[in-house]
Each structure stands twice: as C-alpha cells, then as structure tokens.
Amino acid sequence: MSRLAIKICGLSTPDTVGAAVRAGASHLGFVHFPKSPRHVEAEQIRALAALVPPHVGRVAVVADPADETIAALVATNALTALQLHGKETPERAAAVRARFGIPVWKAISVKTGADIDAAEAYAGAVDLLLFDAKTPEGAALPGGMGLRFDWTLLRGASIGAPWGLSGGLSIGNVAQAVAITRAPLVDISSGVESAPGIKDVDKIVAFCKAAELS
Numbered sequence: 005m006s007r008l009a010i011k012i013c014g015l016s017t018p019d020t021v022g023a024a025v026r027a028g029a030s031h032l033g034f035v036h037f038p039k040s041p042r043h044v045e046a047e048q049i050r051a052l053a054a055l056v057p058p059h060v061g062r063v064a065v066v067a068d069p070a071d072e073t074i075a076a077l078v079a080t081n082a083l084t085a086l087q088l089h090g091k092e093t094p095e096r097a098a099a100v101r102a103r104f105g106i107p108v109w110k111a112i113s114v115k116t117g118a119d120i121d122a123a124e125a126y127a128g129a130v131d132l133l134l135f136d137a138k139t140p141e142g143a144a145l146p147g148g149m150g151l152r153f154d155w156t157l158l159r160g161a162s163i164g165a166p167w168g169l170s171g172g173l174s175i176g177n178v179a180q181a182v183a184i185t186r187a188p189l190v191d192i193s194s195g196v197e198s199a200p201g202i203k204d205v206d207k208i209v210a211f212c213k214a215a216e217l218s
C-alpha cells in the first residue's frame with residue numbers, strides 16, 4: 005500500500021513551511037489569488053519554495069489566471085505544479101499545460117454525483133484532479149472556505165487520473181474521509197488555521213499525524 009500524500013495549502017511564512025515539511029507533507033500549496041487572505045506574490049513563493057527540500061512538491065494555486073500571471077509564476081522556477089481552482093475548461097487546462105510545460109492540477113467543484121462524472125472530461129488534459137466542495141454562487145473565494153461535500157459520492161468511483169480530496173478536511177475528520185473515499189492524496193488549508201490566512205503549526209503537525217494514521 006503506498007503512503008497517503010498530504011498537501012498543506014495556503015502557506016505564507018517560513019515557519020509554517022518548515023513545520024509542514026517536518027510534519028511529513030508531500031506537497032505544499034501557495035495561493036496566488038489577490039482576494040484571498042492567503043495570497044502570496046510570485047517572489048514570496050520563490051523565497052518560500054527555496055526552503056523546501058526537492059522531494060516535497062510546490063504547488064501554486066490560481067483561479068482563472070491570465071497567461072501573464074502563469075508566466076510570472078512559472079518564471080520563479082520554484083513550482084512542481086500549477087493548481088487551477090477556477091472555472092477553467094478542459095481545453096484551457098490542456099493549453100496551460102502545453103504552453104507552460106508545467107504539470108497541471110485541476111480542482112473540481114463538487115456538489116452532486118454529476119460533478120464527479122463531469123471530471124472525466126479533464127482526464128488526459130491534466131495531471132491530477134482535486135475534488136473540492138462547490139462554494140456558494142457569489143462567494144469571495146472559489147476554495148479555502150472549509151466547506152466539504154458528500155464524500156460518499158466518491159465511494160467506488162473510478163477516476164481515470166491521479167486524484168486527491170479537498171474541502172473542509174480537518175484533524176478530526178481526515179481518517180473518516182480517507183476511509184470513505186480511499187483518496188490517495190488529501191489537501192487542507194483552513195482546517196489548519198487559527199484565523200483566515202494564519203496557519204497554526206500545532207494543527208499542521210496534528211493533521212499530518214491523523215492523515216498518516218488513516
């Protein structure tokens with residue numbers, strides 16, 4: 005059985021980056037979305053990523069980015085993947101991957117089983133599908149709101165690509181989430197914070213422990 009991959013997302017300080025690495029995270033996420041309390045500029049991502057050992061993935065999270073935005077992020081040479089967390093189509097996701105030569109993760113907003121079925125259109129166009137809860141229409145953020153969806157929708161689903169589970173995960177529910185979905189990767193942001201955008205080292209450590217035991 006291969007080890008559960010853990011992505012700690014929305015990091016913005018050297019301390020919390022170090023804590024996530026030491027706690028055993030396989031991937032770190034950096035949100036580049038100005039409306040987010042977790043927003044970090046490309047130069048900050050470059051500096052934070054320089055603290056990360058090469059075996060740990062470094063993922064920039066964006067939503068419906070312009071090509072210029074992607075170019076600036078890719079130019080940092082700090083990233084192992086780009087997470088598209090907006091309304092990008094399969095064609096747009098494939099074009100980003102081809103144009104910028106970077107692995108692409110696509111967040112799939114889930115409310116019903118039809119949303120999971122619709123993810124099939126992205127297989128082949130992206131490198132990883134990340135199932136996250138749909139945020140309410142008009143919400144300020146497309147993710148990072150601690151919302152979860154009905155995990156049983158993923159039970160027994162055959163996903164034709166590498167994938168992960170996101171949305172409303174916490175120290176207390178990650179074991180149940182993995183038991184239900186058999187997710188190979190779990191992704192958390194607000195569940196390891198003390199306030200929006202403020203990561204909590206103790207919570208990061210506790211989450212990684214709980215995920216590893218699941």
Ligand SMILES: O=C(O)c1ccccc1N[C@@H]1O[C@H](COP(=O)(O)O)[C@@H](O)[C@H]1O
Nearest residue numbers: 013040147148149150171172192193194
């Ligand atoms: O966290 C944000 O502010 C954010 C902004 C724009 C796009 C995505 C964002 N967050 C991502 O949402 C998921 C789930 O987060 P949570 O655990 O429910 O808080 C995660 O991948 C975040 O990085």
